Amino acid sequence: xxxxxxxxxxxxxxxxxxxxxxxxxxxxxxxxxxxxxxxxxxxxxxxxxxxxxxxxxxxxxxxxxxxxxxxxxxxxxxxxxxxxxxxxxxxxxxxxxxxxxxxxxxxxxxxxxxxxxxxxxxxxxxxxxxxxxxxxxxxxxxxxxxxxxxxxxxxxxxxxxxxxxxxxxxxxxxxxxxxxxxxxxxxxxxxxxxxxxxxxxxxxxxxxxxxxxxxxxxxxxxxxxxxxxxxxxxxxxxxxxxxxxxxxxxxxxxxxxxxxxxxxxxxxxxxxxxxxxxxxxxxxxxxxxxxxxxxxxxxxxxxxxxxxxxxxxxxxxxxxxxxxxxxxxxxxxxxxxxxxxxxxxxxxxxxxxxxxxxxxxxxxxxxxxxxxxxxxxxxxxxxxxxxxxxxxxxxxxxxxxxxxxxxxx
Ligand SMILES: [Ca+2]
Numbered sequence: 154x155x156x157x158x159x160x161x162x163x164x165x166x167x168x169x170x171x172x173x174x175x176x177x178x179x180x181x182x183x184x185x186x187x188x189x190x191x192x193x194x195x196x197x198x199x200x201x202x203x204x205x206x207x208x209x210x211x212x213x214x215x216x217x218x219x220x221x222x223x224x225x226x227x228x229x230x231x232x233x234x235x236x237x238x239x240x241x242x243x244x245x246x247x248x249x250x251x252x253x254x255x256x257x258x259x260x261x262x263x264x265x266x267x268x269x270x271x272x273x274x275x276x277x278x279x280x281x282x283x284x285x286x287x288x289x290x291x292x293x294x295x296x297x298x299x300x301x302x303x304x305x306x307x308x309x310x311x312x313x314x315x316x317x318x319x320x321x322x323x324x325x326x327x328x329x330x331x332x333x334x335x336x337x338x339x340x341x342x343x344x345x346x347x348x349x350x351x352x353x354x355x356x357x358x359x360x361x362x363x364x365x366x367x368x369x370x371x372x373x374x375x376x377x378x379x380x381x382x383x384x385x386x387x388x389x390x391x392x393x394x395x396x397x398x399x400x401x402x403x404x405x406x407x408x409x410x411x412x413x414x415x416x417x418x419x420x421x422x423x424x425x426x427x428x429x430x431x432x433x434x435x436x437x438x439x440x441x442x443x444x445x446x447x448x449x450x451x452x453x454x455x456x457x458x459x460x461x462x463x464x465x466x467x468x469x470x471x472x473x474x475x476x477x478x479x480x481x482x483x484x485x486x487x488x489x490x491x492x493x494x495x496x497x498x499x500x501x502x503x504x505x506x507x508x509x510x511x512x513x514x515x516x517x518x519x520x521x522x523x524x525x526x527x528x529x530x531x532x533x534x535x536x537x538x539x540x541x542x543x544x545x546x547x548x549x550x551x552x553x554x555x556x557x558x559x560x561x562x
Pocket of ligand 1: 449459460461465476
């Protein structure tokens with residue numbers, strides 16, 4: 154197979170010398186608002202500053218519902234004043250099944266054109282294929298060095314998969330986080346196999362926590378990458394560092410042409426991005442873990458600064474982009490995987506142990522609504538299925554399973 158030298162996303166600019174050992178992450182100043190407040194930032198006019206409305210969420214936390222069909226477990230009762238989209242427009246999800254696949258810390262899943270799903274397992278570094286409700290091991294990805302929150306993380310299918318058979322991987326290696334691609338090949342017996350991965354991008358800082366890891370191809374055909382600050386607080390605000398960023402790459406791992414800083418960086422000031430999705434108009438949204446307060450759903454623009462570690466949430470500070478949705482307590486959310494279907498965003502919450510839905514209207518986001526609180530444990534990823542429904546990947550180590558949701562509506 155062809156091999157090429159992995160590219161550094163910073164090769165087009167001088168790279169600032171970075172400390173080898175990162176500084177410990179101290180909690181950001183407590184900007185927690187009153188408990189159970191969520192914020193919907195409304196951009197009133199193009200270019201105008203955003204207005205942040207506090208919407209009272211009643212019962213969104215600690216409200217355990219046994220409703221297997223996913224009734225709303227938190228009712229939004231905000232004032233809604235000034236919201237263009239109102240609240241509660243999210244389409245309720247409905248559980249239609251559960252796949253007990255004996256998974257071990259699954260992190261991501263993608264569906265092949267033939268309907269087979271590929272799942273990554275973080276610590277085992279295994280790729281598993283799921284077909285007809287059964288999981289089989291394809292193989293172990295070489296070079297993965299799991300530890301803490303690191304390991305085999307995000308997956309993305311090449312937009313040209315039918316022709317090139319490339320599966321992209323984000324994983325923690327011995328010295329860094331990196332991106333590789335491998336060719337999935339179908340054997341005569343119908344099973345899948347792969348050759349050694351081709352590393353296409355290296356040098357994303359690693360740590361025991363805050364490794365980012367989500368990768369997805371955008372509607373522009375480029376690969377978007379959510380990275381973490383890797384416990385190095387100087388990285389997110391440095392446009393010449395890869396930590397605390399959303400990156401945008403070509404399929405070959407080069408900085409995408411037109412990137413705002415002439416390198417791999419697409420947006421900066423992030424803490425730990427593990428959810429990326431595009432709405433029907435092609436706008437990129439991203440979920441992000443806050444420190445101990447202020448988890449975020451952000452609308453991403455090229456070159457914009459999302460604040461970390463200077464600010465979190467939606468404080469209306471010059472030079473920083475406010476989050477569109479803020480969860481004041483990370484105990485309620487800690488959002489990882491993100492999908493958008495129709496005008497609704499779906500976020501899997503780890504510590505919050507629930508599925509959050511957010512009704513979107515243009516660049517506006519309504520107050521979030523929770524489902525399945527504490528019913529299935531921690532949720533790592535939300536994946537659209539070929540039939541228009543969703544898979545939720547749990548993150549409970551007990552072992553983990555796939556919760557199958559039907560199409561919205
Ligand atoms: Ca932020």
